[in-house]
Amino acid sequence: xxxxxxxxxxRFGDFVAVDDVSLRVERGQLAAMLGPSGGGKSTILRMIxxxxxxxxxxxxxxxxxxxxMHTRDRQVGFVFQHYALFRHMTVEKNVGFGLSVRxxxxxxxxxxxxxxxxxxxxTGFEKRYPDQLSGGQRQRVALARALxxxxxxxxxxxxxGAVDAKVREELGRWLRxxxxxxxxxxxxxxxxxEEAFSLADKVMVIAKGRLEQSxxxxxxxxxxxxxxxxxxxxxxxxxxxxxRDGVALVGRVAVPVRGxxxxxxxRLVIRSYDLKFFKQEDGPAIVHRMLYLGDRVKVDASIExxxxxxxxxxxxxxxxxxxxxxxxxxxxxxLARAFAKP
Amino acid sequence: MRPALTPxxxxxxxxxxxxxxxxxxxxxxPLVALAIHGLRSGxxxxxxxxxxxxxxxxxxxxxxxxxxxxxxxxxxxxxxxWLITRYRFRGRRLLATLIDLPLAIPTLVTGIMLxxxxxxMSPLGxxxxxxGIYVAFHSPIIVLALGFVTLPFSVRMVQPVLADMDRAEExxxxxxxxxxxxxxxxxxxxxxxxxxxxxxxxxxxRAMAEFGSIVVVSGNVPHETLTAPVYIYGQVESGDSHGAxxxxxxxxxxxxxxxxxxxxxxxxxxxxxx
Numbered sequence: 001x002x003x004x005x006x007x008x009x010x011r012f013g014d015f016v017a018v019d020d021v022s023l024r025v026e027r028g029q030l031a032a033m034l035g036p037s038g039g040g041k042s043t044i045l046r047m048i049x050x051x052x053x054x055x056x057x058x059x060x061x062x063x064x065x066x067x068x069m070h071t072r073d074r075q076v077g078f079v080f081q082h083y084a085l086f087r088h089m090t091v092e093k094n095v096g097f098g099l100s101v102r103x104x105x106x107x108x109x110x111x112x113x114x115x116x117x118x119x120x121x122x123t124g125f126e127k128r129y130p131d132q133l134s135g136g137q138r139q140r141v142a143l144a145r146a147l148x149x150x151x152x153x154x155x156x157x158x159x160x161g162a163v164d165a166k167v168r169e170e171l172g173r174w175l176r177x178x179x180x181x182x183x184x185x186x187x188x189x190x191x192x193x194e195e196a197f198s199l200a201d202k203v204m205v206i207a208k209g210r211l212e213q214s215x216x217x218x219x220x221x222x223x224x225x226x227x228x229x230x231x232x233x234x235x236x237x238x239x240x241x242x243x244r245d246g247v248a249l250v251g252r253v254a255v256p257v258r259g260x261x262x263x264x265x266x267r268l269v270i271r272s273y274d275l276k277f278f279k280q281e282d283g284p285a286i287v288h289r290m291l292y293l294g295d296r297v298k299v300d301a302s303i304e305x306x307x308x309x310x311x312x313x314x315x316x317x318x319x320x321x322x323x324x325x326x327x328x329x330x331x332x333x334x335l336a337r338a339f340a341k342p
Numbered sequence: 343m344r345p346a347l348t349p350x351x352x353x354x355x356x357x358x359x360x361x362x363x364x365x366x367x368x369x370x371x372p373l374v375a376l377a378i379h380g381l382r383s384g385x386x387x388x389x390x391x392x393x394x395x396x397x398x399x400x401x402x403x404x405x406x407x408x409x410x411x412x413x414x415x416x417x418x419x420x421x422x423x424w425l426i427t428r429y430r431f432r433g434r435r436l437l438a439t440l441i442d443l444p445l446a447i448p449t450l451v452t453g454i455m456l457x458x459x460x461x462x463m464s465p466l467g468x469x470x471x472x473x474g475i476y477v478a479f480h481s482p483i484i485v486l487a488l489g490f491v492t493l494p495f496s497v498r499m500v501q502p503v504l505a506d507m508d509r510a511e512e513x514x515x516x517x518x519x520x521x522x523x524x525x526x527x528x529x530x531x532x533x534x535x536x537x538x539x540x541x542x543x544x545x546x547x548r549a550m551a552e553f554g555s556i557v558v559v560s561g562n563v564p565h566e567t568l569t570a571p572v573y574i575y576g577q578v579e580s581g582d583s584h585g586a587x588x589x590x591x592x593x594x595x596x597x598x599x600x601x602x603x604x605x606x607x608x609x610x611x612x613x614x615x616x
Contacts, residue, residue: 149519
């Protein structure tokens with residue numbers, strides 16, 4: 001079931017949580033809503049589910065307007081950030097809840113519950129209560145409960161926010177597989193870029209209540225539409241400069257810039273992996289520190305007359321040859337994005 | 343293995359002893375004294391004293407008014423707790439303060455306030471009487487007085503439980519297709535049920551014991567508006583300490599039984615929903 005959201009707005013008192021957001025997710029897609037916390041992602045998700053009432057704008061699910069429909073009639077599976085399992089019910093009762101309130105016959109219900117528990121690797125935990133489960137198990141119960149009534153839409157609010165990094169990665173891959181097996185359209189909310197880019201078919205970046213950009217992960221990574229996007233994705237260096245003959249100078253480093261007239265003030269955003277450092281006796285920059293981050297090395301330097309800059313290289317990269325704290329280097333910018341200075 | 347007595351645990355022994363002695367003096371000994379006194383002239387006498395028509399009617403009146411106000415508190419107290427935890431509105435703080443006010447007012451004063459308000463000479467009392475409803479010196483005012491002195495009990499028991507509930511559970515129920523009623527019965531009630539019952543219990547025990555306001559408002563007509571505590575007071579006043587002790591013993595026993603019963607209910611409920 002496709003999702004179409006048009007001009008959605010929501011205020012809480014004076015605070016504008018969601019500001020004219022329009023987005024669409026095609027049937028069968030797994031989409032991610034990515035952005036800093038407090039940016040309105042969860043609110044949008046809750047409005048799609050009908051848990052929050054929009055001030056204005058429309059939500060269409062599978063081609064039908066659902067704005068005036070109560071949550072219980074939207075056939076949406078919702079997975080809450082802190083699971084929200086029914087604490088006085090066993091795993092079995094939790095998973096069967098959506099079926100028993102819809103008056104599904106007892107034997108059919110039992111079969112579906114068992115099927116879900118098996119799918120979620122929870123067989124044997126039927127009689128446990130939520131407080132007798134680990135974080136990962138609770139997460140899976142929450143998913144089983146949401147999926148048991150066969151929703152057309154699965155919405156997940158920070159689904160892996162409360163588990164540790166290792167389990168998080170595992171659950172993520174597992175969610176992707178699960179999504180591909182079921183005929184369902186899913187949106188998950190996350191503030192973790194890696195999670196969004198590695199799992200989703202489509203990434204929608206939300207910040208300060210607005211949709212900054214949406215598209216395939218590769219497009220978002222390589223074609224940031226705004227300065228915010230360029231800075232938000234990955235780690236970036238930012239410099240202000242002025243264009244002369246298609247080049248913007250940062251200290252003595254020349255950065256090629258296209259599409260700006262001579263004399264225009266620009267803001268340059270340079271990702272930490274779009275740089276080359278090399279040893280150079282009279283180079284324009286000095287290396288200060290080298291941080292060894294497992295498989296990568298982060299190099300902190302400063303450009304004379306322009307300020308600090310950092311880059312990341314693979315641990316064994318030839319670009320690191322001869323580079324050490326205190327040495328002078330030359331810098332080649334392989335890719336810079338320029339935006340008109342605000 | 344028991345650790346050797348350190349100065350600390352010697353202190354704890356002393357403390358334990360002191361607390362137990364205090365409890366004995368305050369709770370156990372008076373109860374024992376009452377039981378002995380009430381049963382001193384034998385069971386037949388005790389039975390005669392509590393089945394005496396005036397005594398029986400007094401105990402019955404006390405029981406049904408206490409039960410009624412417990413029920414009313416369970417419903418209205420829960421509703422009040424719901425209102426002050428779930429909604430933000432002008433005057434919410436004032437309301438929360440008003441709820442505790444009855445605890446600070448001497449019960450005799452409560453009685454006088456109610457008589458002034460509902461007495462036959464007051465406009466409100468006269469209006470009611472004009473419509474054939476007798477409030478003052480009749481059972482309605484007994485229930486009102488009990489309601490006033492027990493007002494905070496249910497609210498204050500249920501409120502923290504409600505405040506502690508995870509609203510997301512209710513949202514989850516709604517997203518799974520549950521109606522408001524089903525959500526209340528299957529998600530909210532299992533959490534607040536024990537507290538509602540506990541509040542009703544506190545109300546019941548307090549209502550059984552109420553004297554100060556009742557003696558002023560009820561008129562104390564035997565067989566009609568004479569409650570058990572007031573009856574006992576009358577017996578004491580007229581020198582029949584035996585009869586007084588017997589009815590008092592019956593009252594205490596009933597009260598303890600109800601307390602015990604609902605404690606068991608709560609424990610049963612908690613175990614089932616743990």
